Amino acid sequence: MPDKRKVCLSGSGLTKVFGFGRQKTVAVDHVDFSFYEGEVVSIVGESGSGKTTLAKMLLGLIGTTEGEVYFQGKKRDISTQKKRLEYWRNIQAIFQDPFSSYNIFHKIDAVLLDCINMRGGRKLPHAKKAEMMAHACSFVNLKFEELTNKYPFELSGGQQQRLMIARIFLLKPKILLADEPTSMIDACSRATILDMLMQLRDEIGMTIIFITHDIGLAYYVSDSVYIMERGRFVEHGSADDVILRPKGAYTKRLIDDVPKIYEEWDLSTVLPYKHGG
């Protein structure tokens, strides 16, 4: 029943072109999509297929060359800084590289306090804030006592990424855009984190957009999957349809390339080498 669900974020003819003349690169090429409320969507593609550019456009971090983004049925307006902040209260992101996601001069406490303040908790007593921070940390399997008064670079990559998710836990946005969220996390805590994100979605009806090259992950978490090749969506549909019964040649190749444990992993189908990327 696709009509019953409310569209949360949609786009039509979204395009991004970098450079001009000879160096013109079309990173995202007229993509149309509609993500529904409370849905988990995955955008899957190789590196260089324009996934991250699309994410940045959705976040409003870079401008669009062509096309429009619609947020909750209305045209997105981020023309002024105030409107932009309001938009960011609704959409938050986790990026692939946690090392460059933090301000290295701010302690971890400050990172989390910022989130509490942004949700209108500026006037709360300090003990309450500390409790909220500890709760958020324990939600992502971190110990707040070990983190407090430390700088982000003192943590491992996995811990930093989990701290990112603790931020989301405090912020409770409408849309979470997760750009390769678990690429730096080991398999064991990945399961925990995915469960947490799902739990978070059930609690506050958050829409999660996963941007990933891990097809197993996309299959496990998402309701619908979009496959991206060279800036275009080449296939989309429910996760079962796309991953188990792929139609396009590109999707098939992508799925073949994932190491599997129950089926033979065929190494002979590898391309000699790839240009660009």
Next chain:
Amino acid sequence: MSNVMLEVKDLTTKYITRFQEDIYAVDHVSLKVEEGKTLGISGESGCGKSTLALSLMGYYFPPLHYTCGEIIIDGCNISGMDPDDVRKSILGTEISYIPQSAMNALNPTQKVIHFIEDVIQAHDPYQTKEEIYELARGCFESLGLPASVLQQYPVELSGGMKQRTVIATSVILFPKVLIADEPSSALDVTSQKMVIKMLKNLMENGFIKSLIFITHELPLLYNVADDIMVMYAGQIVEKGTAKEVVFDPLHPYAKGLMGSIIVPEEGLRECKLTAIPGVPPNLKNPPFGCRFAERCRYARPECTAFSVGMRDLERGRAYRCILSEKELRDAYRRGGQ
């Protein structure tokens, strides 16, 4: 009986922090790699996988310090050697290493060929540039890389190409053992497959004699490695062939890890991933007895009362738990219902 390329007995290494605390990141690790075999090492982040890799190479620069144990590479014991000597005479020729962030291993201001010249001249200063170029070209071509890469700067290469260039450079002196530390975790599936294929080719083409592959991605490890070791908090908790460890894990931690595998195959969405609750212990003062006890579903009071050794089963299978094989299997069967 094939040749043992690398043998490690009871290796223990520690980090000394600036507060003079000792952190035993590798604790009594023993392993053996035979000629033509690939050993896989897995475990969660912070369990000492990368430290083990550095220790195996004898790369003891502060804060990492050697404590005890033996490292024997093809019959030559390097355990007591000075790290500077190790760097000159062992690294590259006997044992070689692909770092975790191989993307950053190349010098951005040098062409690839100049980087390779540096590597070779560090070991043999009398080789001429022409000789090196011929050697590098032959090496790259037999590994399926175009020779034009040699004249390019690292920024001109894609991530997968950079990674494969680093691999080709690391084997250019024909080391006996190659340690690959997460060589493909930053790449997408297509480039990952190319890198893995190349690593497999290395052994077939006689560039290396054995491979140690470190990764936390179990489906990948299962496809690459002959034997798998699972590490937890600096110790080895399970050892066995790839098939045994993936499909029939004995140690509760290994069992938990196998429950978190994600592969795009039918039936994945129905079975729920099992996550292991809690966090690994702090290695500054690890708990006495079994280090996994506080996160273990099957823990008993005895677990933390005695120190737990490896239990050796037949054919090199071993695990570190106080429960016997039968008790563990019974517990899993009950837990699965």
